Amino acid sequence: MSAGRYAPSPSGDLHVGNLRTALLAWLWARHSGRDFLIRIEDLDRVRAGAEQRQLDDLRALGLDWDGSPVRQSERLGLYEAAIARLRDEGRVYECFCTRREILDAPTAPHHPPGAYPGTCRDLTEAQRAERRAERPAALRLRSEIATFTVQDAIHGTYEGAVDDFVLRRGDGVPAYNLAVVVDDAGQGIGQVVRGDDLLASAPRQAYLATLLGATPPTYVHVPLALNGAGQRLAKRDGAVTYAELREAGVDVFALITDSLGLTGASPRELLESFDPAQLPKQPWVFEPPVSSG
Numbered sequence: 545m546s547a548g549r550y551a552p553s554p555s556g557d558l559h560v561g562n563l564r565t566a567l568l569a570w571l572w573a574r575h576s577g578r579d580f581l582i583r584i585e586d587l588d589r590v591r592a593g594a595e596q597r598q599l600d601d602l603r604a605l606g607l608d609w610d611g612s613p614v615r616q617s618e619r620l621g622l623y624e625a626a627i628a629r630l631r632d633e634g635r636v637y638e639c640f641c642t643r644r645e646i647l648d649a650p651t652a653p654h655h656p657p658g659a660y661p662g663t664c665r666d667l668t669e670a671q672r673a674e675r676r677a678e679r680p681a682a683l684r685l686r687s688e689i690a691t692f693t694v695q696d697a698i699h700g701t702y703e704g705a706v707d708d709f710v711l712r713r714g715d716g717v718p719a720y721n722l723a724v725v726v727d728d729a730g731q732g733i734g735q736v737v738r739g740d741d742l743l744a745s746a747p748r749q750a751y752l753a754t755l756l757g758a759t760p761p762t763y764v765h766v767p768l769a770l771n772g773a774g775q776r777l778a779k780r781d782g783a784v785t786y787a788e789l790r791e792a793g794v795d796v797f798a799l800i801t802d803s804l805g806l807t808g809a810s811p812r813e814l815l816e817s818f819d820p821a822q823l824p825k826q827p828w829v830f831e832p833p834v835s836s837g
């Protein structure tokens with residue numbers, strides 16, 4: 545049986561919207577009889593102490609997980625092996641473009657907005673040698689398709705753009721889109737529950753999974769938490785973390801379960817009546833109490 549997972553980035557504390565997504569990922573996994581794994585996505589922007597506080601907050605919410613959390617920073621060899629495999633198959637090329645150059649490049653009609661325009665796709669070896677002297681290359685996937693379709697439990701059949709996305713950044717760090725696919729495949733993840741801000745990335749990731757010989761997971765992209773102004777909830781909105789809300793006298797578990805229309809005093813209790821079809825399909829608007837700090 546495949547597993548479900550929650551994969552936080554330890555760039556800061558989780559806010560109540562992140563905790564809500566974590567609870568949903570746990571419910572979805574346990575409801576379908578799956579193991580539930582935690583993966584720390586620490587390839588980027590790590591804040592001291594954040595990983596421990598995130599795990600403490602997930603535990604405080606009553607979540608449990610199978611095995612120890614894995615850290616992406618300890619799996620670099622796996623990402624490099626995947627890149628080597630794709631490289632051997634001729635699916636990788638070096639890219640020397642800066643962000644500015646990509647933004648300024650004319651977009652071809654068959655490229656969706658924001659897609660990499662393919663500037664470095666067909667450089668000659670001599671051109672590459674010249675550009676290498678300027679800056680370290682990023683590695684991009686030589687994608688053979690323009691769109692890919694995934695199945696999502698909330699969004700149904702979803703087709704989205706697949707461009708020549710980055711596999712390894714110019715600074716040598718594996719890109720999120722590569723690491724997430726290598727890990728989901730390697731850890732036996734068959735169900736990915738996460739915020740719907742990542743829905744548009746799912747086709748790229750599912751396509752890459754197929755290139756690496758894996759079956760793409762079933763996706764469940766859940767609505768995000770928004771602030772009163774309709775923007776994605778953030779730390780600056782006031783008391784939004786577990787600790788801040790407790791400080792303000794809020795029962796965080798009850799707040800989250802109310803927002804989901806669920807009743808029960810613990811995640812296990814929620815499972816008894818959990819029905820994925822009944823979950824809200826709209827974003828959750830949360831107006832945090834203004835924190836004194």
Ligand code: GLU
Pocket residue numbers: 550551552553585724737738742
């Ligand atoms: N680490 C990502 C985040 O915290 C989530 C990635 C994923 O679930 O695929 O936003």
